[in-house]
Each structure stands twice: as structure tokens, then as C-alpha cells.
Amino acid sequence: MPPNANSLCYEITNQQTKRTRQHNLETVLNEVLETALKEVCSLHVHARLPEFKLGLVQLAVGTSKGDNITRAVTMVKQAAAAGADMVALPECFNSPFGTGYFLEYAEPIPGPSTEALSKAAKENNIFLIGGSIPEKGSDGKLYNTSTIFSPDGTMIHLFDIDVPGKIRVKESDALSPGNSLTCFNTPFCRVGVAICYDIRFAELAQIYAQRGCKLLVYPGAFNMTTGPVHWEALQRGRALDNQLYVATVSQARDESASYVAWGHSTVVGPWGDVIAKADHEEKILYADIDLDRVEEVRTMIPLGTQRRHDLYKVVDLTESSQDPGDK
């Protein structure tokens, strides 16, 4: 082997060795960085991030399911670009509201709508509360189901507590009641989700609060009769009773629809004050959820320690009742 060749070979070998060393160093550095990052993240999970931005998509839902999904995904992206860490869609975001629509628009889960939401959550690195969709259950029944996605696109919860027999459109004619209620953890706080009419049941919110939720999100669609009188009053009631944030997210109003939604997606703070409120048109509503404020209010008025559990008690009878939350 000529010296040049040898030299070349040496150079190549040397370069390979350097590259290998460099690669090894990069690998080690990456591992160190990854470990450090994980520890920082883990620290945040334990310490909780004290504030986050919530985006509520008051979507104008039309009769094209495909368009509804595309529009929802676009607005989720907008919200994330504006800094939202968590985004929520309204009840029935992919379908007009009404018993006449549910069978036609229903789909299994997973299905096209939830797959689009999973992708949107992952692409935008956000928590996504997928409002609700009419679900075609494996038992052949229809459910009004809320799905939730973590920033890696995983569906972290299916929620279908919605009660039957409502006045709104007599959903019970078309939809079956669910039997689960849970909440999900985020690096910010534990969050409870329930659908629309459920906001009338103080017990449900009380149980979520018992489980440590600091934010309750109600995708909903009150109508033009109950909306003006009950929508905000119920949210303030739930927030005041439990000293936490309450958000409602409605479809935008469509005067030509068979069911005309009140709109007015709202965020109420733990002091019972309205901190953000939409009108009835399509809009993304933002609110900063300040978890220190929750603690501040609970210190000012310590309902938690003053509640007379010797005289009354709200009891959680669900299968998941053993989950004490992380208050």
C-alpha cells in the first residue's frame, strides 16, 4: 500500500474514527440532554405549571361533515399559533344539532373525526378537548361522546356521561346515556369534562372538584330560551361552589338551523367572575387559566375545610370513584 494510499487510508480511518467519536459524543450529549429534558418535564409535571392559555373554538357548524372537520382543525391550528396550550371544540362539532342528524353523522370511535383531532393535537402540540360527536357505539346505540387528545395525539379519554331526556331536542329519542365520568391530568392541572346539560347537575361538578380538577370544560349548546337566563348563571354557580375555572364552548349561532344555539362561549374564574365571553358569532375565545388564583380564592374563602362532611356529603358512585385526584 503506497504511503499516500496508506496516508489516505489513515486519513479515512482517522476521519472515520473522528466521526465515530463525534457520533458517540453527539449520542452521549443527546442522551444527557434528553435525560435533562425529561427531568425538567417531570419536574414540571410534579410542580405544575402555574398558568396556561385556553382556547375555545366557537365553531360555525354547517351541514357538511367534511367541512366541519376541516374548519375545526384549521381553527385549532390558529388557536395553537396564538399560544393556546389547550383547545376545546363545541358539542356536536362535526354535525348540526338535532335528533334528525345524529344517525346520519354518527361514526365509530376511532373514526374519521377523532383521527383528524388526534392529528391536530399532535401537529400543534396541544391538549385538545374534541367537543363531542354523535358516536355509533359497538352496541349499535348512539352516544353523545367527548374525546380528549394529549399533545402526542393519543386519545386520553372518552366521555359520555350526558344524561337522557333533555328538553332541548329530546336527545333521548336518539342518544343513549353514558355511564362514565372521569377527568384527565395535564402538566397544568387536572381537568374535568362534561357535556352541556350536565352543567345543571351540581353533584357532577362537586365530584370533579373532589377529584382535584381546577378547570371544568362543558362543550354545550344551550338554546335561545335557556341560553339568556341559564347559561352564564349555571357556570358561575359551578365555579363559585367549587372555586375553580369553568369554561363552556358552544357552536356559533346559525339562525337558519333547526336548533338555534345561544353561542356565548364563556370562561368563569374561581371567584365567580366572567373573565372571557364570546358573542354569538364564530370566534376563538382565549383565557389565561391562572392556577395560583384558584389557590388564592380557596385561601380567602376556605370552603374546602369548612364543608360540613358530618352533615352532608356528595358521594361518587362510579367505577372510577377510587381515583382521588391530585389536589
Added chain:
Amino acid sequence: MPPNANSLCYEITNQQTKRTRQHNLETVLNEVLETALKEVCSLHVHARLPEFKLGLVQLAVGTSKGDNITRAVTMVKQAAAAGADMVALPECFNSPFGTGYFLEYAEPIPGPSTEALSKAAKENNIFLIGGSIPEKGSDGKLYNTSTIFSPDGTMIHLFDIDVPGKIRVKESDALSPGNSLTCFNTPFCRVGVAICYDIRFAELAQIYAQRGCKLLVYPGAFNMTTGPVHWEALQRGRALDNQLYVATVSQARDESASYVAWGHSTVVGPWGDVIAKADHEEKILYADIDLDRVEEVRTMIPLGTQRRHDLYKVVDLTESSQDPGDK
């Protein structure tokens, strides 16, 4: 005996007989009428009178206990003269509000204040919810106690559930918590009474509703911080959750007092709508309590039958929990 005399005697005898007969007839008629009246009343007790007038005395409470009592009794009389069937006084109607006053103004029950109320209820033939007074208990402790009087002057209930440790004036420094909660029956409906801060505990109102109350009365005294944000919102919350009437009755505002009350005694209907509201000055506020409206709202939105007792339940742990109410 001369004929005339005989005749006279006959006349007298005859007249006596007629009088006796007349008396007997009157007696029989009275008995019949009385029985009929009792049956009608009894019918009303069962069928319930569908409407009654409630009077809330937003009393200007001063530092003279005697004057406070006299003023309260005068305004109760005025309310009754205006047609009120039930009258309520504010929390601490005989004493300025504040821990510094309670020991000085406290008295046993029965005592001068409750005796004056008993007399006022009887003289005006009304149900009288005596707000509250600082009570000197037989155990030497102080309680914030509400007394209630039926139209015959009988004290039908003592109520002292009020919780300790409030932000307002740290009542717990001076007052001890009570351990009872009940409600009382009237020919109109069952009525639940709780004091001020208790309105923050949704469970208490839920239990009263479970026991069949159609009206909850909260003698209270929110302050200038919590009053504007919480006072009406909490009442609307309690009314909406339980689909019943909620009344609050406050002292009038005294800007020179150590504790400045918000005033604004209010009546909220079962639809969650404010049906009567005072400003902050001394006033008697009236509201017609329409029990048909309660049924109407409960038929429109049948929360009672839709509540998911398989998932959650509010449990009454008091000694009187066996009392199912008369819904």
C-alpha cells in the same frame, strides 16, 4: 195564675223554648260550619295553597337592641298589613354584625327577642322567620341562631347550622357551629332556612330540595367585597340547581358600621330569574311565591327524574335525615 200571667208565662216559656231551639240551631250550624271549615282547611293543607306573599324585612339595625326589636316588630306588622303570609328578618336582626358585639347582645332562647317575635307572629297571624340572633347557649357557647314562629306564636324551629371560620368577620372566633338542619311545613309548602354563608354550600340546598322544600330562605349579610360578585350569583345557582324559590334577607347598609352589609335582599324564582330585589336601604321587599311555577319549571326541565343517582348522590347525614319531606 191569671190567664194573662199564664199567657205571659206561656209567652216566656215559648220564647225560652224558641231561644233554646234557636240556640241549639245556632250551635248545630256553628258545629257544621266549623267542621266544614276544618275540612276545607285540611283539604288546603293536603292540596297546598298554590300562592302566598313573602315579605323580607331589610332592617336598618342600630346599636340599641331594644330599638332593633321594636323596629323589627313594627315592620313585621307593616308587612302583614300589606298582605304578607310569611315574613323574614335578616341575620343578626337585634345586634350589629361583628364578633365584638355578639357576647354583649347574646341572650338565651327563649328570651326577650324571641318572645317579641312569637307575639308578632301571633298578633299578625303570619309565619315569621326570625332572621338570626346571637344565642347564649346553655353550654355557655355563642350560636348564630335562627328561630321560626307559626301564626299561633309557637316557636316551630331552632336553626343553627351556620358554619365556623368565615372570612367575613371570622365568626368562629365568637360563634360555635351548630349541628342541626331541618325545614318547616306551612299550608303553602315546606320551607328550608339556612344562614348567610351556608348558601355557598350547594349540598345543603340539595338536601333541602330532597326533603321537599319549595322555598329556601337565607337571612344573611354579605359584605361590600363578596356582595357585588357572589350574593345574587349564589342565589341563582341554588335556585337553578334545585328548581325552587330562593330568598335572601340582609340588614340595610350602614356605612358607619364596622361591618358594612351589601343589602340587596332578593327573591329568585325556580327558573333562576330575579323576581324581586331591594337596593341597600331599609325596605320591606315583597314577592308572590307561586308554587305552580315550581311544578311548571320542573315539568319543563325534569332534573329530578334525570339526576343520575347511579353515578352520584348527595347524602344527608344529620339526625333528621329520616324525614323524607312531603314533595
